[in-house]
Amino acid sequence: MISSLYGAMESGLIYAIMALGVYISFRLLDFPDLTVDGSFVTGGAVTSIMILNGTDPFIATLAGAIAGFFAGCITGLLHTKGKINPLLAGILMMIALYSVNLRIMGQPNIPLLNETTIFSTILGWWNAWNLESIFMAPFQWLGIATFAPRSFYALMTLLIVIIIVKKLLDFFLRTEAGITLRATGDNQKMVRSFSANTSLYIIIGMGVSNMLVAFSGAMLVQHNGFADINLGVGMIIIGLASVIIGEVLFGKDKIVRMTLAIVLGAIVYRLIYLLALRVDFLEASDMKLITALIVVVALVFPNWLNQSNGKKQFKKSKARRKANEQKGEVDLASTK
Amino acid sequence: MLQLSNIHKTFYPNTPDEREALVDINQSLKPGDFVSIIGSNGAGKSTLLNTLAGTIIPDEGDVWVDGKNVTTFPEQKRASMIGRVFQDPMSGTAPRMTIEENMMISLGRTKKRSLFKGINKQVKQDFQSHLARLEIGLENRLNTKVGLLSGGERQALSLLMATFTEPKILLLDEHTAALDPSKEELILKLTRDLVEQHQLTTVMVTHQMEQAIDFGNKLWMMDEGKIIFEAEGEGKSELTVADLLQNFQNLRGKNMASDKALLV
Numbered sequence: 247m248i249s250s251l252y253g254a255m256e257s258g259l260i261y262a263i264m265a266l267g268v269y270i271s272f273r274l275l276d277f278p279d280l281t282v283d284g285s286f287v288t289g290g291a292v293t294s295i296m297i298l299n300g301t302d303p304f305i306a307t308l309a310g311a312i313a314g315f316f317a318g319c320i321t322g323l324l325h326t327k328g329k330i331n332p333l334l335a336g337i338l339m340m341i342a343l344y345s346v347n348l349r350i351m352g353q354p355n356i357p358l359l360n361e362t363t364i365f366s367t368i369l370g371w372w373n374a375w376n377l378e379s380i381f382m383a384p385f386q387w388l389g390i391a392t393f394a395p396r397s398f399y400a401l402m403t404l405l406i407v408i409i410i411v412k413k414l415l416d417f418f419l420r421t422e423a424g425i426t427l428r429a430t431g432d433n434q435k436m437v438r439s440f441s442a443n444t445s446l447y448i449i450i451g452m453g454v455s456n457m458l459v460a461f462s463g464a465m466l467v468q469h470n471g472f473a474d475i476n477l478g479v480g481m482i483i484i485g486l487a488s489v490i491i492g493e494v495l496f497g498k499d500k501i502v503r504m505t506l507a508i509v510l511g512a513i514v515y516r517l518i519y520l521l522a523l524r525v526d527f528l529e530a531s532d533m534k535l536i537t538a539l540i541v542v543v544a545l546v547f548p549n550w551l552n553q554s555n556g557k558k559q560f561k562k563s564k565a566r567r568k569a570n571e572q573k574g575e576v577d578l579a580s581t582k
Numbered sequence: 583m584l585q586l587s588n589i590h591k592t593f594y595p596n597t598p599d600e601r602e603a604l605v606d607i608n609q610s611l612k613p614g615d616f617v618s619i620i621g622s623n624g625a626g627k628s629t630l631l632n633t634l635a636g637t638i639i640p641d642e643g644d645v646w647v648d649g650k651n652v653t654t655f656p657e658q659k660r661a662s663m664i665g666r667v668f669q670d671p672m673s674g675t676a677p678r679m680t681i682e683e684n685m686m687i688s689l690g691r692t693k694k695r696s697l698f699k700g701i702n703k704q705v706k707q708d709f710q711s712h713l714a715r716l717e718i719g720l721e722n723r724l725n726t727k728v729g730l731l732s733g734g735e736r737q738a739l740s741l742l743m744a745t746f747t748e749p750k751i752l753l754l755d756e757h758t759a760a761l762d763p764s765k766e767e768l769i770l771k772l773t774r775d776l777v778e779q780h781q782l783t784t785v786m787v788t789h790q791m792e793q794a795i796d797f798g799n800k801l802w803m804m805d806e807g808k809i810i811f812e813a814e815g816e817g818k819s820e821l822t823v824a825d826l827l828q829n830f831q832n833l834r835g836k837n838m839a840s841d842k843a844l845l846v
C-alpha cells in the first residue's frame with residue numbers, strides 16, 4: 247500500500263505536467279484540444295527512440311517536448327488559418343499523430359528497461375552522493391522506516407521538475423505576451439482591437455500546451471520503462487479531470503495559485519485512481535469510465551447550481567412582487 | 583489624418599438579400615477633428631466604423647490614416663493606429679483578467695509585446711495616474727477582475743484603454759447606448775475629457791441628436807449608406823434638434839422622428 251501511494255504521487259507529478267498543458271488550452275485559450283491524446287505519445291515516442299539510439303536522455307526528452315510543440319502549433323494553425331472548429335482540428339491531429347507516432351516508434355511498443363533514461367542517470371548520481379541515507383534518516387529516526395518509499399530519487403526528481411515547470415509557466419503567463427495569450431481566450435475581439443495577432447497567440451499557446459503534454463509523455467515512458475502506441479488513449483479526459491479537480495478543491499483567482507491547484511489536482515486524481523483499484527468490484531479498465539464521469543459531473547454540476555439558483559431567485563422575486571402588489575392593494579384600500 | 587475616398591460596401595451582392603450598406607463615401611478629417619454621426623437604424627453607421635477599423639474591407643475605395651493607405655491592412659495591424667470603444671461594455675475588456683492586466687494589453691497597442699514581466703512598479707504607477715482621471719476609484723483596484731465591475735465602470739475602463747495610448751483615430755460606436763442615464767452621463771463626460779486631453783481625432787456614432795449637436799466640430803447624418811447631411815464649425819454649433827429633423831424630412835421626404843431609435 248505504502249509503495250503504491252508513493253507510486254501514485256510519482257505518476258501524479260508526471261501527469262501534472264500534462265494537466266498544466268491542458269489547462270493552457272482548455273481554460274486559458276478556451277480551446278478543448280484533443281491533440282493531447284496524440285502529442286502525449288509523440289513526446290514518449292521521440293524520446294524513447296532517441297534513447298534507444300543512444301542519445302543523452304536529457305536531450306531526448308527535450309526533443310520529445312519540442313515535437314509536441316510543433317504538433318500543437320499545427321492544431322492551432324488548422325483552427326486559426328484553416329478555420330476548422332477546435333474540436334475537429336484536435337481530432338484530426340490526434341488521428342494523424344497516431345500514424346506519425348507509429349512511424350517514429352517503428353513498432354507499437356518500445357521497452358526502455360535496460361536503457362539509460364533520465365531516471366537511471368539520476369539514480370546513478372543519487373547513489374554516488376549517497377542521498378538516499380539523508381532522506382531516509384528522518385524516517386528511521388522517527389521509527390517509521392516502513393512508511394518510507396523504496397527510494398526517494400524519483401519522487402525528488404519529479405518534484406524538482408514540476409517546481410521548475412510551474413515557475414517557468416507562472417513567469418511566462420505574466421509576461422506581456424503571456425497576458426495577451428490569456429486575454430485571447432477571454433475576449434478575442436478586444437485583444438485584436440489592441441493590435442495583437444490573436445491567431446499567432448493561439449498557435450503559440452497550443453504549441454506550449456502540447457509541449458508540456460509531450461514532455462509529460464516523455465517523462466512517463468522513462469518512468470514506466472516502456473513506450474506504447476496506446477499510452478495516450480483518453481489522456482485529454484485525464485487532463486480535464488485533473489484540471490477540474492484542482493480548480494474545485496484548490497482553485498484561487500491568482501494564476502500562481504491556479505497552476506499549483508492543477509498540479510495538486512493531478513495528484514489527487516492519481517490517488518482516486520489508486521483507491522478505485524483497491525475497490526474489489528472495479529477493474530483498472532473501469533477507470534476511464536470513472537474519469538469520464540468525474541468530468542461530466544464537474545461540467546454539469548455548476549450549470550445545475552446556476553439554474554437552480556436562478557429559479558430560486560425567480561421564485562423569490564415573484565414572491566416579492568406578489569407581496570408588493572398585495573401591499574399596494576392594501577394601500578389603495580386604505581386611501582379610499 | 584483620416585481620408586475616405588469612394589467607399590462602397592454591399593452585403594450579399596447579387597442575391598435577393600443584397601444590401602448597399604455604404605454608397606460612395608468621400609470624407610476627410612484633420613487632426614483633432616471630432617465628428618458625430620447620427621442616422622436611423624441600418625443607415626450604415628456601424629459599417630462605416632467597421633470599414634475604418636478594418637473588420638470590414640470595402641468593395642471599392644480607399645481608407646487613408648495618417649498618410650498611409652490602410653485599406654487592405656488586417657484589423658490587428660491597423661489597430662496600432664486606431665482606438666475603439668464598442669457599444670457593449672462587455673466587448674472592450676477581458677473579464678477574467680485584472681484591471682492592470684487589461685491596461686497592459688492596451689499598452690501593447692503601440693509597442694511590441696515582450697517576453698518580460700510587463701507590469702512593474704513604474705508601469706503600475708502610470709496606470710494608476712491614468713485610472714485616477716476617471717474619478718471612480720479604479721486606481722485602487724488594480725488587481726480586481728474586470729468581470730466584477732459594473733457596466734459603467736467597464737465602459738469607463740474601455741474608454742481609458744482606447745485613449746491613453748493616443749491612437750491616431752478614436753472610434754466610438756454608440757458607446758453609451760447600453761448604459762443607464764447616470765452612467766451615460768459619466769461616460770460622455772469622460773469622453774469629452776479624454777479626447778480633449780489627448781487631442782484625439784474622433785468619430786462618434788450616437789443615437790441621440792442632442793449628443794451629436796453637443797459633441798465635436800462636425801456632424802454627419804447618414805441614411806441608406808450615404809452621408810446625406812453634414813455640418814461643421816459655426817454652422818454645426820447653431821443646429822437644433824428641430825433643424826436636424828427638418829433637414830432629414832426635406833432630404834429624404836420621410837419623417838426621421840418616426841424612427842424610434844432617434845427619439846430616445
Ligand SMILES: Nc1ncnc2c1ncn2[C@@H]1O[C@H](COP(=O)(O)OP(=O)(O)O)[C@@H](O)[C@H]1O
Pocket residue numbers: 593594601602603621622623624625626627628629630
Ligand atoms: N456583417 C454584415 N453582414 C451582412 N449585412 C450587414 C452586416 N453588417 C451590417 N449589415 C447590414 O448593413 C446595413 C447597415 O448596417 P449598420 O451599419 O449596422 O447600420 P447602423 O449601425 O447605422 O444601424 C443593415 O441593413 C445591416 O443589416
Ligand SMILES: [Mg+2]
Pocket residue numbers: 627628629
Ligand atoms: Mg450600429
